[in-house]
Amino acid sequence: MKFIRHSVDVYSSEARQLAYRLLEFMARGAGAEPASLRAVFEGQTQGMRVNYYPPCRQQADRVLGLTAHTDACGLTLLRQKNYDVQGLQVKKDGKWFAVKAREGAFIVNVGDVLEIMSNGKFKSVEHRAVIHPTKQRISVALFQHPCGDMVVGPLPEFMKGDKVRYRSTNYQDYLKQFYTAKLDGRMHLERLKLEQ
Ligand SMILES: O=C(O)CCC(=O)C(=O)O
Numbered sequence: 001m002k003f004i005r006h007s008v009d010v011y012s013s014e015a016r017q018l019a020y021r022l023l024e025f026m027a028r029g030a031g032a033e034p035a036s037l038r039a040v041f042e043g044q045t046q047g048m049r050v051n052y053y054p055p056c057r058q059q060a061d062r063v064l065g066l067t068a069h070t071d072a073c074g075l076t077l078l079r080q081k082n083y084d085v086q087g088l089q090v091k092k093d094g095k096w097f098a099v100k101a102r103e104g105a106f107i108v109n110v111g112d113v114l115e116i117m118s119n120g121k122f123k124s125v126e127h128r129a130v131i132h133p134t135k136q137r138i139s140v141a142l143f144q145h146p147c148g149d150m151v152v153g154p155l156p157e158f159m160k161g162d163k164v165r166y167r168s169t170n171y172q173d174y175l176k177q178f179y180t181a182k183l184d185g186r187m188h189l190e191r192l193k194l195e196q
């Protein structure tokens with residue numbers, strides 16, 4: 001147990017540094033101050049979820065491993081152990097696309113908080129996981145969360161003459177409603193969108 005704890009500690013603190021760098025690049029790419037996004041997540045909670053998808057020998061195409069959802073956090077770093085087993089799918093223009101995992105590479109997903117803070121410049125990706133008829137799959141997701149007390153809303157840095165497109169929300173309340181309702185695509189995020 002001690003060894004697992006150590007490995008998880010090292011892994012998550014290294015991955016967190018990577019997430020911070022990515023947030024800096026993303027902010028810069030969107031014309032904002034590089035520190036603007038990093039400052040929101042630095043030193044806050046990082047969640048880890050390990051997903052195990054056993055094989056489903058019968059009618060695997062009729063069973064989902066994880067229902068369609070968006071991640072309620074800012075940024076997600078995802079890795080899968082058996083990278084040759086296809087599982088993750090993302091939705092684009094109403095269609096599902098398989099994401100091919102690569103050995104040693106992270107899959108980076110934008111979550112709801114980044115979509116709201118960037119006033120829609122970054123899109124929280126709707127995704128789901130399917131299962132394989134004969135092979136198991138294990139994935140590990142690291143979620144970068146802002147402070148629970150934070151009021152999450154579009155950052156002025158990302159507005160620059162644009163209209164406000166999302167209602168602000170207390171992050172703790174958002175998480176509470178996210179985890180008490182069933183997963184349902186982009187439903188939670190769509191509720192915060194303002195009519196344009
Ligand atoms: O297993 C996967 O590839 C997706 C996992 C996921 O979306 C999640 O844990 O939120």
Ligand SMILES: [Fe+2]
Binds near residue numbers: 127
């Ligand atoms: Fe997810």
